[in-house]
Structures are given as C-alpha cells and as structure tokens.
Amino acid sequence: MADDNNTDERDDEKISPWQQIIDNPFLLLFIGVAMPTVFYTLWGVMEVATIPIAPY
Amino acid sequence: MALFRQCPDTGLFFHKEAENLMKANAVAGVVCLLIAGTLALLVVLTRWPAVHLLPADTFYMVLTAHGICALIFWVILFEIAILYFAGSTLLRSRLATPRWACAGFVLMVVGAIMTLAAVFGGNSSVMMTSYVPMRADPSFYLGLILFAVGALIGCFVYLGTLVVAKNEKTYEGSVPLVTFGATVAAIIAVFTIASGAEILIPTYLWSIGYISHIDPAMYRVIWWALGHSSQQINVAAHVAVWYLIAGVVFGARPMSEKVSRAAYLLYIFFLQLASAHHLMTDPGISSEWKIFNTSYAMYLAVLASMIHGLTVPGAIEVAQRKKGLTNGAFEWLRKAPWGNPVFSGMFISLVGFGFLGGISGVVMGTEQISIIIHNTIYVPGHFHATVVIGTTMAWMALTFLLIPVLFRRKMILPQFAKLQPYIFGLGMSMVAVFHMAAGTLGVARRHWDMGFAGNPLGFEYPATAYLLMGIAGIGGVIAVTGGALFVIITVGSLIFGEKLQPEAGLLQSFGVPLADSAYSDEKPARLPMAPAEAVEADHGEAGFEAPGTFILAMVLLVSFVIYYFINWKYLSEVWGLA
Ligand code: HEM
Ligand SMILES: [Cu+2]
Numbered sequence: 001m002a003d004d005n006n007t008d009e010r011d012d013e014k015i016s017p018w019q020q021i022i023d024n025p026f027l028l029l030f031i032g033v034a035m036p037t038v039f040y041t042l043w044g045v046m047e048v049a050t051i052p053i054a055p056y
Numbered sequence: 057m058a059l060f061r062q063c064p065d066t067g068l069f070f071h072k073e074a075e076n077l078m079k080a081n082a083v084a085g086v087v088c089l090l091i092a093g094t095l096a097l098l099v100v101l102t103r104w105p106a107v108h109l110l111p112a113d114t115f116y117m118v119l120t121a122h123g124i125c126a127l128i129f130w131v132i133l134f135e136i137a138i139l140y141f142a143g144s145t146l147l148r149s150r151l152a153t154p155r156w157a158c159a160g161f162v163l164m165v166v167g168a169i170m171t172l173a174a175v176f177g178g179n180s181s182v183m184m185t186s187y188v189p190m191r192a193d194p195s196f197y198l199g200l201i202l203f204a205v206g207a208l209i210g211c212f213v214y215l216g217t218l219v220v221a222k223n224e225k226t227y228e229g230s231v232p233l234v235t236f237g238a239t240v241a242a243i244i245a246v247f248t249i250a251s252g253a254e255i256l257i258p259t260y261l262w263s264i265g266y267i268s269h270i271d272p273a274m275y276r277v278i279w280w281a282l283g284h285s286s287q288q289i290n291v292a293a294h295v296a297v298w299y300l301i302a303g304v305v306f307g308a309r310p311m312s313e314k315v316s317r318a319a320y321l322l323y324i325f326f327l328q329l330a331s332a333h334h335l336m337t338d339p340g341i342s343s344e345w346k347i348f349n350t351s352y353a354m355y356l357a358v359l360a361s362m363i364h365g366l367t368v369p370g371a372i373e374v375a376q377r378k379k380g381l382t383n384g385a386f387e388w389l390r391k392a393p394w395g396n397p398v399f400s401g402m403f404i405s406l407v408g409f410g411f412l413g414g415i416s417g418v419v420m421g422t423e424q425i426s427i428i429i430h431n432t433i434y435v436p437g438h439f440h441a442t443v444v445i446g447t448t449m450a451w452m453a454l455t456f457l458l459i460p461v462l463f464r465r466k467m468i469l470p471q472f473a474k475l476q477p478y479i480f481g482l483g484m485s486m487v488a489v490f491h492m493a494a495g496t497l498g499v500a501r502r503h504w505d506m507g508f509a510g511n512p513l514g515f516e517y518p519a520t521a522y523l524l525m526g527i528a529g530i531g532g533v534i535a536v537t538g539g540a541l542f543v544i545i546t547v548g549s550l551i552f553g554e555k556l557q558p559e560a561g562l563l564q565s566f567g568v569p570l571a572d573s574a575y576s577d578e579k580p581a582r583l584p585m586a587p588a589e590a591v592e593a594d595h596g597e598a599g600f601e602a603p604g605t606f607i608l609a610m611v612l613l614v615s616f617v618i619y620y621f622i623n624w625k626y627l628s629e630v631w632g633l634a
Binding site: 018019021022023025026028029031032033035036037039040041043044045047048049051 | 215218230231236239240243244246247250251254271273274277278281285314317321324325326328329331332335340341342345348349353
C-alpha cells in the first residue's frame with residue numbers, strides 16, 4: 001500500500017488478474033485437483049480399463 | 057474468545073488452541089521418527105552384506121514398518137503442525153474449529169497405531185506400497201484410511217483458517233510467501249488423500265472379502281497418485297520452511313515475491329502429474345501418457361524447484377551482502393552462521409535436495425534411462441536424498457528453531473546440537489550416494505540377500521557392489537547416530553530444558569495448554585504484508601546481485617548435464633548391439 005488510505009478500501013483498487021488468482025486458495029485448490037485428476041488419473045485409468053482381456 | 061500470547065523473543069503470535077495442536081502433532085511426529093530410525097538401523101544393518109542382521113521374514117516386516125512410520129507418519133504429522141503454524145501464527149489468526157483439528161489428530165494417532173500393530177503382528181509385510189494381490193491384515197488398510205482422514209481434516213482446518221483470517225482481516229494484502237507455500241502443500245494433500253481413498257477403501261473391502269478382485273495395474277496407477285503426490289506435499293512444505301528459516305535467521309526477503317509464487321503455481325499445475333514416473337516400466341499404459349506426464353509436466357515442476365533452489369540462497373546472499381559481507385563471490389556463505397543448527401540444517405537440506413535428490417530424480421523420471429536403475433537400490437538412494445536430507449532435515453531445522461519459541465524451553469546440549477546436522481547430513485549423504493552407486497551395478501531394492509545364497513538361480517554381483525553396500529551401511533549407522541542425537545536433544549529439551557517462562561511445565565511440553573495467565577485476549581495487531589506482485593525494488597538486475605548463488609546454480613547445471621549424459625552412455629552399453 002503506497003498511499004495512506006484506509007486499507008479497507010482496497011477492494012476498490014484495481015487488482016491484477018494474476019493477483020486475484022494467487023490470492024484465491026479455493027481456485028488454486030480446484031486447479032490443483034482437476035489437473036492431475038484429468039491428465040493422470042482419468043487418462044491413466046481409461047488406458048488400463050481398455051486393455052483387452054486375454055482369451056483363455 | 058480467542059486467546060493469544062506473543063513470544064517475547066521473536067514477536068510471533070500463538071493462538072492458544074493452535075499452539076497445543078502444533079505441539080501435539082510435532083511431538084507425535086518425533087515419536088514416529090524415533091521408531092522409524094530404530095527400525096532403519098535394523099534395515100541398514102541387514103543390507104550391509106557383512107552384517108546381514110535380521111532373518112528374511114523379520115527384514116520384510118521391519119522394512120514395511122520403517123517406510124510407513126517414517127515417510128507417512130513422521131512426515132505428515134509434522135506437516136500438520138507446519139500448516140497450523142503457517143495458517144495461525146504467521147497470519148496472527150485464530151485456528152478455525154480447533155475441535156475438528158483435535159479430532160483429526162486423534163484419528164491420525166489411532167490410525168498409525170492400528171497400522172503399525174498390523175505390521176508388527178507379522179501378517180502385513182506388504183511394504184509401504186502394499187501392491188495387490190499381496191494381502192495385508194484388514195486393520196493395516198483401515199489404519200491408513202483413518203490416518204488419511206485425520207490428515208484431510210487437518211488440511212481443511214488449515215483452509216478454514218485462511219478464510220477466518222481473511223474475514224477477520226488479520227493481515228493486509230496477500231498472505232506471506234511461507235503461508236502461500238503451505239497452502240500449496242495443503243492443496244496437493246487434498247488430491248493425495250482423495251487418491252488414497254480411491255484405492256485404499258476398495259483394497260480394504262477386498263481384504264475383508266467384499267470385493268473379489270483388484271486389478272494390479274489399476275492399483276498401481278491410482279496408488280501412485282497417492283504415493284508420489286504425498287512426496288510433493290513434502291517438497292512444497294519444505295521449500296516453505298527454507299523461506300521461513302532464511303527470513304528468520306537472516307532477515308532475508310524473497311528476491312521476488314512474484315517469481316517465487318509463480319514457481320509455486322507451477323507445482324499446483326504440474327507436480328502431481330509426475331506421479332507417472334513410477335510407472336515408466338508398466339505395461340498397459342501408453343507412452344503418450346507416460347511422456348506427457350513425465351517429460352512435459354515433470355520438467356515444469358522441476359523448473360519450479362530449481363527456481364526455489366536459486367531464490368532461497370539468492371535471498372540469503374542479498375541479505376548477507378547488505379550486512380557488508382561483500383568480498384568475493386562467497387564471503388556471504390563462508391561467514392554464514394554454520395554453528396547454528398537451524399541454518400546449517402536448512403542449508404544442507406537445500407543443497408542435498410538439489411544436488412543428490414534433484415539430479416537423480418530427473419534421471420529416474422526419464423523414460424529411457426530410468427530402465428537402467430528401475431527397482432534397484434538406486435531408488436531408495438534417491439528418495440533418502442529427497443525425503444530425508446531434503447524434508448526430514450528441514451523439519452529438524454525448524455524444530456530447533458521452534459523449541460524455544462513454541463515450547464518455551466532452552467535447548468539442552470547446544471554443542472551437540474551444533475554437530476547434529478553435520479552428522480546426520482553426512483551419514484544420509486553416504487547412504488544416498490552409495491545406494492545409488494550400488495543400484496547402478498544392479499543391486500535390487502527390497503531384497504534380503506543380495507548373494508542369493510542357496511537359490512537355484514543365483515546372480516553374481518561384482519565385488520564392488522558388496523563394498524558399496526558395506527559403505528552405505530556405515531553411512532546408515534552414522535545417520536542413525538545423528539537421528540538419535542536429534543531425538544535426545546529435542547525430547548531432552550522438552551523435559552529438562554531450562555524454562556523460558558514459568559508456565560512452561562513438563563506436561564505443557566507435550567500439548568497440555570499453558571496457564572491462561574500466559575495469554576491475553578487482546579487481538580494481535582494486523583499484519584502488514586507486501587502484495588504478492590512485489591519485486592523488491594532494489595533487486596533490479598536479478599541474478600547479478602547474487603553472483604555466488606549464480607555460480608552455485610551453474611555448478612548444479614553442469615553436474616546435472618554430465619551425469620545425465622553418463623547415464624545415456626550406460627544405457628547404450630546395456631545391450632551390446634555390436
Ligand atoms: C535414519 C536414517 C535412515 C536410514 C539409515 C535408512 C535406511 C534405509 C534402508 C537401508 C532402506 C531399505 C532399502 C531396501 O532394501 O530397499 C530404507 C527404506 C526406506 N526408507 Fe529409510 N532410512 C533412514 C531414514 C528414513 C527416513 C527419515 C525416511 C522418511 C522420511 C525413510 C524412508 C524410507 C522408505 C519410504 C523406504 C522404503 C520402504 C519400502 O521399500 O517399502 N527412511 N531406508
Ligand atoms: Cu515420485
């Protein structure tokens with residue numbers, strides 16, 4: 001805070017998108033769970049699940 | 057009404073309930089480290105060919121208990137203490153729902169006891185990975201599930217504390233970098249524990265006969281989302297501890313808040329995908345999946361670790377240079393407080409993690425060359441560099457920092473405390489390096505007898521392999537000595553250390569609250585914080601302000617490149633293509 005305004009008025013200031021992402025733990029939580037779920041778990045499980053069963 | 061006390065020496069604020077929970081979690085963690093270290097001695101003495109201590113069945117039982125007790129119980133219990141510290145103390149906020157936090161702690165302890173009892177019962181020697189179709193006692197899985205639920209509660213209490221702090225405006229701007237790092241750790245933990253539930257609950261049901269079959273390939277895919285990600289909780293958290301210690305010991309400020317946070321953001325996006333590197337040799341999963349998750353995603357996560365590995369010493373260097381230690385490239389480092397175990401422990405953690413853990417980790421994460429060392433003792437060599445030199449030593453350094461602050465006791469045996477990081481670091485580096493060397497010669501991990509005595513199909517390792525395992529054994533004994541010293545000093549300080557405050561009695565050392573008189577119900581003053589965007593104004597030309605760190609980084613890079621190509625050379629010699 002460069003100026004000496006009341007800090008509670010911070011919301012009115014322009015907050016960069018970067019800052020908004022970084023300051024939102026629940027958005028980060030969503031990203032942190034969605035990324036590996038899609039690219040690692042779902043993709044990986046699909047590959048294992050589609051292996052054909054060997055004929056007896 | 058939330059009660060707080062302020063530490064007169066450091067100015068840190070402690071919320072009464074949070075403080076007790078930090079103590080309880082940390083103490084329980086150290087107890088687990090004590091058990092794990094004792095078992096480590098038995099394991100390492102068995103793998104030392106000339107000693108070959110335990111019989112085969114006991115070896116596998118003890119190895120299972122060592123892995124679980126160290127890597128799961130010690131590390132995660134301590135991590136929960138760190139979360140509460142980062143959420144409550146660093147934000148000057150009360151802890152959200154201390155009761156839930158307490159319930160989580162009880163679940164973790166009960167789960168840990170249950171699993172260890174199953175292992176020592178002798179019918180659950182399935183190693184910490186517990187791959188199906190090996191079947192452990194149902195209480196083995198149930199204990200792990202309870203432990204995980206307890207840890208998950210801890211993570212949500214932490215996230216809840218972030219909300220409380222924000223609503224009650226205990227800080228201004230963005231959370232401090234250390235708290236941000238702890239948030240990243242908590243986020244990774246949520247994914248980790250969810251994956252654990254996905255696989256351990258069905259496995260539990262299978263162990264009691266409700267489910268007839270669990271596909272081993274499927275198990276491995278999902279289990280490693282747990283197994284690898286849990287190590288990434290450690291990385292995110294121990295990096296946060298590095299920043300914390302750099303700040304406390306040197307007054308160092310991050311060179312750039314923005315760069316450090318961006319590096320953490322890379323962790324959130326990519327670190328967990330690297331779980332795929334455990335499945336490099338698994339059939340049934342495509343190369344596309346392996347290469348995307350390791351070669352692409354993993355390198356971005358490694359990049360993030362390299363950024364942290366650069367900015368932490370860089371920040372220390374800048375702070376030291378400001379104090380006038382400007383001669384040559386390394387005066388700042390030479391004149392660092394090497395006799396302070398908080399600093400030396402943290403710095404050994406950083407260097408060991410980067411050089412030993414980092415370089416070997418990239419080699420193991422490369423599909424082609426990892427095949428040379430797959431399932432050899434190289435793997436334990438690598439991860440003892442990451443989880444022991446990296447994570448465990450960071451936890452130890454933090455413990456030395458917190459004994460006077462949190463427990464209000466003076467540390468006993470200061471001369472030994474000075475030496476502890478060096479003894480432990482030296483021993484563990486020997487274990488790591490010589491296990492890696494033996495692994496390169498093909499010595500198997502998780503193997504009771506590398507001599508294959510009495511087996512119809514033996515294998516003759518070169519004599520060097522036996523020598524290397526012997527030296528690793530000596531390193532292991534040194535490391536266990538260093539670990540024992542840590543336990544003696546910390547537990548001893550809690551019991552016999554001089555009281556820095558009259559209220560800090562014996563029971564108080566183990567989680568019983570201090571008398572109310574130690575606290576006040578006055579709310580701590582709001583914490584002013586730099587915005588996350590800040591690039592410290594005086595760090596104009598980053599990199600050149602910290603030339604010593606820059607040189608260190610180049611040494612790391614060159615070592616890495618050389619080592620990487622040596623491994624490709626080895627690979628080319630595996631099959632003689634004339
Ligand atoms: C105190 C010094 C320690 C020594 C000397 C030591 C030594 C060893 C040895 C010799 C092995 C067996 C390797 C094999 O035969 O495959 C092992 C396994 C292992 N250690 Fe340690 N260790 C120590 C501390 C730790 C700590 C602090 C952690 C975790 C934070 C840890 C985590 C593990 C894990 C996860 C395994 C693998 C278990 C498995 O294969 O299922 N160790 N250790
Ligand atoms: Cu991994």
